[in-house]
Amino acid sequence: MSTPSLASGPQGPHALRPLLDTVLHALDEGAHARGGPLPAGGPAAVAARLRAALGDVLPEHGDPDALRTLVHALAEGAADPADPLCAAHLHCPPLAVATAADLAASVLNPSLDSWDQAPAASELETLVARALAAEVYAEPATPAGPHRPSPHHGEKPQPDALITTGGTESNQLALLLARETHGPRLRLICGVGAHHSLPRAAWLLGLPDPVTIPAPTGTLDPAALDQALTALPGPHLVAATAGTTDAGLIDPLPEIAAVCGAHHARLHIDAAYGGGLLLSDRHREKLTGLNHAHTVTLDLHKLGWQPVAAGLLAVRDPHDLTALNQHADYLNADDDTEAGLPDLLGRSLRTTRRPDILKIAVTLKTLGRTGLGALVDQVCDRAQEFAALVHDHPGFELYDRPTISTVLFRPAHTTDAAVAAVRRKLLHQGRAVLGRARLDGRLWLKATLLNPHTRPDDLATLLTLVEKAADEPA
Numbered sequence: 001m002s003t004p005s006l007a008s009g010p011q012g013p014h015a016l017r018p019l020l021d022t023v024l025h026a027l028d029e030g031a032h033a034r035g036g037p038l039p040a041g042g043p044a045a046v047a048a049r050l051r052a053a054l055g056d057v058l059p060e061h062g063d064p065d066a067l068r069t070l071v072h073a074l075a076e077g078a079a080d081p082a083d084p085l086c087a088a089h090l091h092c093p094p095l096a097v098a099t100a101a102d103l104a105a106s107v108l109n110p111s112l113d114s115w116d117q118a119p120a121a122s123e124l125e126t127l128v129a130r131a132l133a134a135e136v137y138a139e140p141a142t143p144a145g146p147h148r149p150s151p152h153h154g155e156k157p158q159p160d161a162l163i164t165t166g167g168t169e170s171n172q173l174a175l176l177l178a179r180e181t182h183g184p185r186l187r188l189i190c191g192v193g194a195h196h197s198l199p200r201a202a203w204l205l206g207l208p209d210p211v212t213i214p215a216p217t218g219t220l221d222p223a224a225l226d227q228a229l230t231a232l233p234g235p236h237l238v239a240a241t242a243g244t245t246d247a248g249l250i251d252p253l254p255e256i257a258a259v260c261g262a263h264h265a266r267l268h269i270d271a272a273y274g275g276g277l278l279l280s281d282r283h284r285e286k287l288t289g290l291n292h293a294h295t296v297t298l299d300l301h302k303l304g305w306q307p308v309a310a311g312l313l314a315v316r317d318p319h320d321l322t323a324l325n326q327h328a329d330y331l332n333a334d335d336d337t338e339a340g341l342p343d344l345l346g347r348s349l350r351t352t353r354r355p356d357i358l359k360i361a362v363t364l365k366t367l368g369r370t371g372l373g374a375l376v377d378q379v380c381d382r383a384q385e386f387a388a389l390v391h392d393h394p395g396f397e398l399y400d401r402p403t404i405s406t407v408l409f410r411p412a413h414t415t416d417a418a419v420a421a422v423r424r425k426l427l428h429q430g431r432a433v434l435g436r437a438r439l440d441g442r443l444w445l446k447a448t449l450l451n452p453h454t455r456p457d458d459l460a461t462l463l464t465l466v467e468k469a470a471d472e473p474a
Helices: 012-035 043-054 064-078 096-108 119-136 167-182 199-202 223-230 253-263 274-279 317-326 334-338 357-392 414-427 454-470
Strands: 160-163 187-191 209-215 235-241 266-271 295-299 312-315 396-398 407-410 434-440 440-450
Touching: 012 064, 012 209, 012 396, 043 064, 043 317, 096 295, 096 357, 119 160, 119 274, 119 295, 119 312, 119 357, 160 167, 160 317, 167 235, 167 266, 167 295, 167 312, 167 317, 187 199, 187 223, 209 223, 209 274, 235 253, 253 266, 274 357, 312 317, 357 396, 357 407, 357 454, 396 454, 407 414, 407 454, 414 440, 414 454
Parallel strands: 187 209, 187 235, 235 266, 266 295
Antiparallel strands: 160 312, 295 312, 396 407, 407 440, 434 440
């Protein structure tokens, strides 16, 4: 039996080319077999097809056709975020250039736990992370021109950012840094629309039970926050949200920052969804106040069109990151660091880390601020157009005009059970993928529009499918 080929090294490109052709053909054939945004038949049918394709997981003798078979099976059974009718979650279609860069990262396989495993990748991560942190913590735009990061003067520390797997890891790191700065009695205060990873992180870190503030309007109320901070003993960590998962709402960030400043409370802003608005000259003002946060969560596998994973935690004061410092002699021996080899262990709670920064850097460099901002503007425009379609249709009810690119709606004059049944019917048929959200005590269908290729005709089709599903007998 011959030794399997390697992806890198002198023979790597020769070995990969035919395999890439196999993958691309299998992806195309699998998508054709699926025939829509989601495989039809529901969980049982999808599982049966996958089991048939997989067969024996670890056969005695290998199958040279396994790559084609399993890629085809995965594509046939996939939810396709590039389909305009797949609009349930904060799950974007990745850009081709980012995906190509991700292939290069897989081929080279650097591990960002020591410099000698990732010489160039570690420097790339440092440069890009700091540039993105500077975007988060830049001074607001002035009437003289578009926003640009302001220069730093004197000894003021420059903001930094850690690369993470996404919002959950970023939020956990934010709470960890806050705990290490303010002690184990730190109490998390957040609104009811905060992401579930925040109270879970408080639990994992052994912090006191979080305080959740009611939000009748869907966003964190500064007056209620002021009352909570006054009544509760400190220290406090306030978590605001810029882009809630359910409705894409943005908390009043400047007012919340002012309340936190008055009470000397630490502020974290979860901008996993809304952070992409920084790229748009039209929409970035919605994030005014973001630069007052001590830490900020960003996710570029949402409004950044990156393959998963592409998260960041921006940190205003890089001295907070010293809490992550660890020593392992085989990775960051003292004499090596004294000799100038960078110490990477303090950049993450993970040890082995792939260079997710490459696809981010390639995307930023390829599209630039203007190109990425245009994509943000397009999906926000589509959301407004879809909301207008819903508003003007007598058979539907609109929750509210979208803040970012999420639209909540439901068939008029129906029950929550009927709304849930419509969603599941479309999923089972494989015709459309919509999410669900409960606000104001009612269940809503959720369309999260992250595909910049979606067109007005697609929006009309989506609404028609929902209307037909609602009219069909149960």
